[in-house]
Amino acid sequence: MTDSSRRPETMEEKDVIDLLLAQHAMIRDMFDEVEQAGPEERGPAFTRLVRLLAVHETAEEEIVHPYVRKVVDGGDAVVDDRLAEERQAKELLQRLEEAGPDAPDFLERLALLRAAVTAHARSEERYEFVRLRAETGPAERRAMAAGVKAAEALAPTHPHPGVESATMNLLVGTPVAMVDRIRDVIRQAMR
Numbered sequence: 001m002t003d004s005s006r007r008p009e010t011m012e013e014k015d016v017i018d019l020l021l022a023q024h025a026m027i028r029d030m031f032d033e034v035e036q037a038g039p040e041e042r043g044p045a046f047t048r049l050v051r052l053l054a055v056h057e058t059a060e061e062e063i064v065h066p067y068v069r070k071v072v073d074g075g076d077a078v079v080d081d082r083l084a085e086e087r088q089a090k091e092l093l094q095r096l097e098e099a100g101p102d103a104p105d106f107l108e109r110l111a112l113l114r115a116a117v118t119a120h121a122r123s124e125e126r127y128e129f130v131r132l133r134a135e136t137g138p139a140e141r142r143a144m145a146a147g148v149k150a151a152e153a154l155a156p157t158h159p160h161p162g163v164e165s166a167t168m169n170l171l172v173g174t175p176v177a178m179v180d181r182i183r184d185v186i187r188q189a190m191r
């Protein structure tokens with residue numbers, strides 16, 4: 001069983017690549033949690049997974065992908081492929097949402113989403129992060145890690161004491177609506 005109280009924005013990793021790898025592992029654990037959840041727990045566990053995916057992918061889209069476009073030779077092609085994968089995962093999420101966590105084929109649909117998210121994470125690790133590591137220094141990657149955590153803290157995956165109501169507004173509605181709202185909050189705050 002995993003500890004679902006962990007938060008992507010307070011992870012201890014100082015290097016952005018270590019941080020993103022640890023978050024990929026956290027995403028794998030959350031898929032396990034949803035798959036293994038009983039009928040009562042499945043909906044809430046799925047919501048936690050969606051929030052985690054939303055903040056992770058948005059932080060990558062706002063901080064990591066743009067940097068790779070800038071510093072990596074051929075970075076545009078690498079990033080365009082990753083964005084296409086992220087869009088495909090979102091379409092699968094949309095179909096899961098239409099079915100709902102009580103649908104008889106929920107686990108089959110979840111398996112399709114998991115396969116897409118896992119393949120995407122593997123492609124990032126192989127084609128994007130390897131190049132990023134080669135083209136950047138440790139200080140740069142530490143700064144990027146701080147940026148990723150700051151972005152993720154703008155739309156926390158767990159309500160923090162004192163800011164419950166603002167955070168709760170982010171966490172209502174359908175999964176795809178939640179992803180869009182989390183993305184809007186992070187994007188607006190970063191500009």
Ligand SMILES: [Fe+2]
Pocket residue numbers: 056057060082086120124
């Ligand atoms: Fe990604």
Ligand SMILES: [Fe+2]
Pocket residue numbers: 020024056060121124
């Ligand atoms: Fe990722």
